[in-house]
Amino acid sequence: MSAAIEDVVTEAPAVEAVPKRAMTLGSGTSLVVVLLLLVVPLLVKNFIIFQMTMLLIYGLAVLALNILTGGSGQFSLGQSAFYAIGAYTSAILMEHFDVNYALTLPIAGVLCFGAGFLFGQPALRLSGVYLALATFALATAMPQLLKLGYFEKWTGGVQGLVVTKPDAPFGLPMSQDMWLYYFTLVVTIAIYVFSVNLLRSRSGRAFMAIRDNEIAASAMGVDVALYKTLAFGVSAGITGVAGGLGAITVQFVAPDSYTITLAISLFLGMVVGGVGWLPGSIIGSAFIIFVPNIAEGISKGLSGAVFGVLLFLVIYLVPHGARQFAMVAHNLIGKVRRN
């Protein structure tokens, strides 16, 4: 027993630390998941393919938030704003400038990276609840900015923009929906691999050092300001790509699709999937897509209440979200193997 322990300051950390190893899946499990994602669309109807595409897109957006929060310990209730910027970038480029849909995505990503990096500057000075506040304000302000008269020529104002759905290239014999799904899948896997590597890299270690103890990190020579804004930028960039994909898939952008409700959904997806556990993003995404559908099926306007109640249940009963189930499953498998 040392005096150091007696003196421990009992202040709650912003985010509970997640060990780096625990942030990803083993290679065997990954393979099974990828196989499933490849095969299932061949067997189901177009509408389900559409939903699976959305699953991947929201999965990306949740992943982006996860990098920010689980990785660097910063909050954001404003992801819907970056999602909106990405969506509008793709839509405007495609409809007004005839840019190929695939090319709009990197542009959306870069633009959002810039926007996130810039927003990260003031966010640097803020932590915890203040950051949540600033991003909350960002999310509520975004739809109004999009409705602005100045930009109406491009954004279509309140009406929004209709986006044309791309055909499968090279005369491939598949429906538009199915093509878009595989296209999204490729983008998603690429970004997922990038994210995993990012978190394993020097930058990733810097993020986590900041998350666990900012002051100690800066004392070790981590450029806290740079890495915090970088985390914001990367997160916003990925969210922007997701937004662009979303615009193409839904074929429509309008200010009121990107309200605080979307930001809350993404936040919820992260908590449900497990903060800091990247594979959980897809589980969180499934949650935010299917739960409202089921709830609205029971009664209109019920989805908010169901969301809220489930969110409370998650934070009380399984504070680590889906990761907790994964850990339990992992331990069980380990036990079975040993016997």
Added chain:
Amino acid sequence: MTAMLNIKDLRSYYGQVQALHGLSFALNEGSLTTLLGANGAGKTTTLRAICNMVRSTGAIEFDGSSLMGRSTESIVRLGIAHVPQGRGTFTSLTVEENLQLGAISRRDRAGIIADIERMYGYFPVLKERYTQQAGTLSGGEQQMLAVARALMLKPRLMLLDEPSFGLAPLIVRDLFKILGRINREEKVTILVVEQNAQLALELADQAHVIETGRIVMSGGAKEIANNEDVRKSYLGY
């Protein structure tokens, strides 16, 4: 003399780490007792355990009734004042508000006002600074404020955790004199944890030595001070 505080087989834990390993001792009413021990021996933990600020098992009885499982604030309301390490000053509030907070569990308005005046008698410097934010006081002044705040409770037992910490030697002498007066004149039983063993043994009438979470020696302060081992380990001669 009757035992006012009786501790038996106290075991305390910080998470998985056990800090006290079956510690037992008793305090007599009116005594001034010091707990000695090296860094990390468990002195602070003992005080925290009495006020249920750390998870513990065992028995702690105050005036014959158990303190185990009671909330910190209800233990304090029984008349046990605890001046924690780092003094626990309400830095954003004024000196006078700090004193009023000490008496927050009392109902006798007139008595409180009189007691505040009495504290200003013990510590005249506090009177000079009564509208000042407590955070702006010097370390020594803050320690006096902490003691005064504890006394505002009209405690029967006062627990002090390293009152000399970070203070200039002269100020420590003054402070200890006042503690002695409080013990004699106000009949407050005092349990003080100190690094400065020499000073503590001069002041106290009883002493206990803690090592790795257990009492290894108990007795009168004089007798402990003359003990060969204690002299070597804690007094340095």
Added chain:
Amino acid sequence: MELFTNQILAGISTGAIYACMALAVVMIYQAIDHLNFAQGEMAMFSTFISWQMMQWGVPYWLAFVLTLIFSFIAGIAIERVLFKPLAKAPILTNVAGFIALYSIINSCAGLIWDFTIKQYPTPFGSAPFLGSQLISTHQAGMIGITLLMLLGLFFFFQYTRMGLAMRAAAAMPESARLVGINTSWMIALGWGMAAAIGSVAGMMIAPVVFLEPNMMLGVLIYGFAAAVLGGLTSPFGAVVGGFLVGIFENLVGTYIPGVGNELKLPIALALIITVLVIKPAGLFGRPIVKRV
């Protein structure tokens, strides 16, 4: 010049709305060190309760008082049941809790009372106040009530033992327990008071913005902006911040071309970020000290 003074007057009257809300925000921040994102929704729900009572024929002021009591108790109940178990959890968990509460209340209000907008009465009438076209009797009444609440809170915190105990518990919980304060109940009390103040804000605001489940979102953002501007630790600052934000909003709308009603929320956003970056403690707040 006349336009300028008129706009200031108009700003003060909208500012009263924000000041009301900011008071509730500061109240809860003082008690729990968090911003309650569900604060606006709680106020909205309370306002619906009062509306419902009036629909049942309860006279205005009786409904007003009953709603205050209801909100106070509901605030305490929410803390005891939902947030007390989260007291030691990371900030993220608490934010998730507020968001969950926000969703639940918003959704329930919609389920019970529908999402259509409803007229809400004012006890002060809506005639021009003292012959001025810019400020109505309702707005004057609202300013009066806000100032009254501020005065009440000031006396409560400065001159009562309970107020002192609440301040102590918020500032240094561990020390507060060591002088015998039940800090856990102080937090619950803070929730109750914040909910009650929020309900007054809701009932004052509803005649202006009309009653509907989403009525408070914009107001809450402005309330946050006002609280941040005035300093999250100062009720007085919150009220001043509220009036300043109202004035600022009106002046910007008048003198900067192209900034109309549609830019309301972005203005609040810009204001929040600017203040947080330049002077995080706000105009009247005490500086935030970060502990290592």
